[in-house]
Amino acid sequence: MTRTRHRVWKYGDNVNTDVIFPGKYTYTIETDTAQLARHALEDLDPSFASAAQRGDVIVAGRNWGNGSSREQAVKCLIAAGVHAVIASSFARIYYRNAINSGLLVITCPELVAQVETGDEIEIDLDAAQMHYSGRAYSFPPLPEQVREIVDAGGIIPYLRAKAREQ
Amino acid sequence: MARASQRNRVKPGDIVVIEPEIVLSHDNSAAIAAIFQQLPHDRVKYPERLAITLDHAVPPPTAKHARNHARIREFVRQQGIANFFEVGRGICHQVLCEEGIIGPGMTLLGADSHSTHYGWLGAFSAGIGRSEVAAIWATGQLWLRVPETMRIELTGKFETGVTTKDLTISMIGRLSSDGATYMAVEFDGDGVAGLSPDSRAVLTNMMAEMGAKNACMAPDEVTWRWLSETLRRTRPEDHVDRLGFFRGRALFPDSGADYALHHHIDLSEIEPMVSCPHNVDNVQPLSAVATRAVDVGFIGTCTNGRLEDLAAAAKIVRGRRLRRRLIVIPASSMALRDAADAGYIADLIEAGATIGSPGCGPCMGVHQGVLAPGEVCVSSANRNFRGRMGEPDAEIYLASPAVVAASCVAGHLIHPADLSI
Ligand code: SF4
Numbered sequence: 001m002t003r004t005r006h007r008v009w010k011y012g013d014n015v016n017t018d019v020i021f022p023g024k025y026t027y028t029i030e031t032d033t034a035q036l037a038r039h040a041l042e043d044l045d046p047s048f049a050s051a052a053q054r055g056d057v058i059v060a061g062r063n064w065g066n067g068s069s070r071e072q073a074v075k076c077l078i079a080a081g082v083h084a085v086i087a088s089s090f091a092r093i094y095y096r097n098a099i100n101s102g103l104l105v106i107t108c109p110e111l112v113a114q115v116e117t118g119d120e121i122e123i124d125l126d127a128a129q130m131h132y133s134g135r136a137y138s139f140p141p142l143p144e145q146v147r148e149i150v151d152a153g154g155i156i157p158y159l160r161a162k163a164r165e166q
Numbered sequence: 167m168a169r170a171s172q173r174n175r176v177k178p179g180d181i182v183v184i185e186p187e188i189v190l191s192h193d194n195s196a197a198i199a200a201i202f203q204q205l206p207h208d209r210v211k212y213p214e215r216l217a218i219t220l221d222h223a224v225p226p227p228t229a230k231h232a233r234n235h236a237r238i239r240e241f242v243r244q245q246g247i248a249n250f251f252e253v254g255r256g257i258c259h260q261v262l263c264e265e266g267i268i269g270p271g272m273t274l275l276g277a278d279s280h281s282t283h284y285g286w287l288g289a290f291s292a293g294i295g296r297s298e299v300a301a302i303w304a305t306g307q308l309w310l311r312v313p314e315t316m317r318i319e320l321t322g323k324f325e326t327g328v329t330t331k332d333l334t335i336s337m338i339g340r341l342s343s344d345g346a347t348y349m350a351v352e353f354d355g356d357g358v359a360g361l362s363p364d365s366r367a368v369l370t371n372m373m374a375e376m377g378a379k380n381a382c383m384a385p386d387e388v389t390w391r392w393l394s395e396t397l398r399r400t401r402p403e404d405h406v407d408r409l410g411f412f413r414g415r416a417l418f419p420d421s422g423a424d425y426a427l428h429h430h431i432d433l434s435e436i437e438p439m440v441s442c443p444h445n446v447d448n449v450q451p452l453s454a455v456a457t458r459a460v461d462v463g464f465i466g467t468c469t470n471g472r473l474e475d476l477a478a479a480a481k482i483v484r485g486r487r488l489r490r491r492l493i494v495i496p497a498s499s500m501a502l503r504d505a506a507d508a509g510y511i512a513d514l515i516e517a518g519a520t521i522g523s524p525g526c527g528p529c530m531g532v533h534q535g536v537l538a539p540g541e542v543c544v545s546s547a548n549r550n551f552r553g554r555m556g557e558p559d560a561e562i563y564l565a566s567p568a569v570v571a572a573s574c575v576a577g578h579l580i581h582p583a584d585l586s587i
Binding site: 014063066071089090091092093095096097099100107140142143145146149154155156159160163164 | 179180181182183201204205206207294295297298300301304305309311344347348377379
C-alpha cells in the first residue's frame with residue numbers, strides 16, 4: 001500500500017521559470033535550501049513560501065516551467081517541501097530537470113480540471129493513479145528506472161548509489 | 167527511438183531508456199567532466215560514442231578560456247576519445263555532419279540546445295542538460311519521453327530572395343516560442359525537395375526556438391548527394407562504407423502515422439521576415455521594419471554560417487562598399503575553405519567585412535564582435551535574447567544572411583532587392 005495524501009496548491013497555464021524562481025537570484029542563490037525555499041513562487045503566489053507544508057503538491061495547467069533552464073526552479077520547490085508537481089503538460093527542460101533533481105512530476109490533465117487550492121488528493125505511485133473525491137485518475141506510469149532516479153533524489157545521487165551497490 | 171531503446175514499438179508519452187549512438191559536448195566538456203568526477207565511474211563507458219568540439223570560444227580569448235580548453239584536451243587524452251575536433255575546425259553541429267559522425271537513422275543527445283539540428287539528415291537528435299551528459303558518459307544510457315509529432319507540410323517554392331530563415335522566423339512568429347514544446351517536428355511535402363542541404367539545417371536547427379525536442383525530415387536524393395560529396399572529402403578512407411551504413415539505417419515516417427498537429431505552409435506565400443528584440447517570436451515582415459538603422463552585422467553560427475550563406479552575402483556586397491561593420495564567421499573550416507576557393511571571402515574583404523576563425527563567434531556574447539550598450543546588430547544567428555551578444559541594452563534583429571549583408575551596405579534593415587546602388 002503506497003497511497004500518500006497531499007494538500008493542493010492550484011495554478012494556471014504557462015507558469016514560467018521566472019515566476020517560479022526569479023532570475024534576479026539565479027547567480028546569488030544556488031544551493032542554500034532555506035533561501036531557495038523562501039523565494040519559491042515569489043512572483044506567482046506570495047503566500048506560498050510561508051504557508052507551504054512538507055508533502056504539499058502543486059497542480060497546474062499547460063506548459064508548467066517554460067522559459068529558462070535554471071535548475072533552481074525545480075530545487076526551490078523541493079526545498080519548500082513540495083512532493084510533486086501535477087500538470088496538464090510540462091515544458092520539456094523543466095520536466096527533465098525535475099526528474100533528474102528528484103522532484104516527482106505527473107502529467108494528468110483530467111485531475112487538473114477537477115481540483116482547487118486546499119483540496120486533498122492521494123497519490124498511488126505503484127498503481128500510477130491518483131484519487132480525489134471518490135474517483136481514480138490514472139497517469140502514465142514512470143518506468144522503473146526513472147522512478148528510481150526520483151526516489152534517489154536525482155540522477156547523480158542515483159548513479160552513485162547504484163555504483164555503491166555493485 | 168524504438169530502435170535505440172531496443173523495443174518493437176513506442177508511443178507518445180512512453181518513457182524509454184535509450185542508448186544514444188553519439189553524445190555531443192563542446193567547450194562545456196570540462197564542466198561536464200567535473201560532474202562526471204562526482205560519480206564513481208573512472209572510465210567513460212563508450213568513449214567511441216563521445217564527440218567533443220572546441221567551438222564556443224575559439225581561439226581562446228582569455229587565459230581562463232585557454233585553461234578550460236587545456237582541461238578538455240587532458241580529459242580527451244585520458245579517456246581515449248577519438249572524435250575530438252580542435253579549435254578552428256568549426257561549430258559542433260556543422261562539424262559532426264561534415265565528418266559523418268552522425269547521419270540518417272542515428273540517435274544523438276547533446277549538451278547544447280540546438281542539438282535538434284541533425285534532423286535535417288534524418289537523425290533523431292535532442293538537447294539535454296549537463297548532469298545528463300555526465301550520466302551517459304558513465305552508463306551509456308538515458309531516459310527520454312517519446313514525443314508527440316507535429317507535422318509541417320511544405321508545398322510550392324519560395325519567391326526569389328526568400329529563404330528557409332524567413333520560413334523559420336515566420337513559423338516561430340505564428341506558433342510562438344512554445345508552439346512545439348516537447349514535440350517532434352516533422353517536415354515533409356513536395357516543398358522539401360527544392361530546399362538545398364545548407365538551407366534545410368536552418369529549419370531543424372531553429373526548431374529549438376519553438377520548444378521542440380527534435381525536428382526531422384526524411385533523407386532524399388538531396389541528402390544522399392550531400393553526404394556522398396562531403397564524406398568523400400572528410401573520410402576518403404571509408405566514405406563508401408559509411409554511406410552504405412547510413413543507407414541501411416535511414417528511417418522514414420510510418421504510413422498512417424498519428425500526428426498531434428498538422429500545419430500546411432505554401433512556400434510561395436512566405437515573405438522576408440525579421441525577429442525583433444528581444445525574443446525570437448517577436449516577428450515582423452522585413453517590409454514593416456525596413457528603415458531601422460543598424461550599427462553592425464553578423465553572418466555566421468550553426469544556423470546560417472554555411473557556404474550558401476557566405477555566397478549569398480558575397481553576391482550582395484560584390485563591387486559595393488559596406489557602410490556598416492560586417493563580421494563574417496564561417497561555421498566550419500570546410501565552409502571557410504570553399505568560400506575562399508569560390509572567391510566569396512575576397513568579395514567580402516574587398517567590401518570591408520571582417521573574417522573570423524570558424525566557431526560560434528559573438529553568437530553568445532563571448533568574443534569576436536560583442537555589442538556595446540545601445541548598439542543595434544542584424545544577425546544571421548538563432549537567438550536575440552536580451553544580452554545574448556553582449557550588453558543587455560544592445561538590440562539584435564535576426565534575418566537571413568542576404569538581408570544582413572544588404573543592411574550593412576545600406577546602414578539600415580533592407581531587402582537586397584531594394585538596394586539602389
Ligand atoms: S553558433 Fe551559437 S547557437 Fe550555434 S552552437 Fe554556437 S553558440 Fe550555440
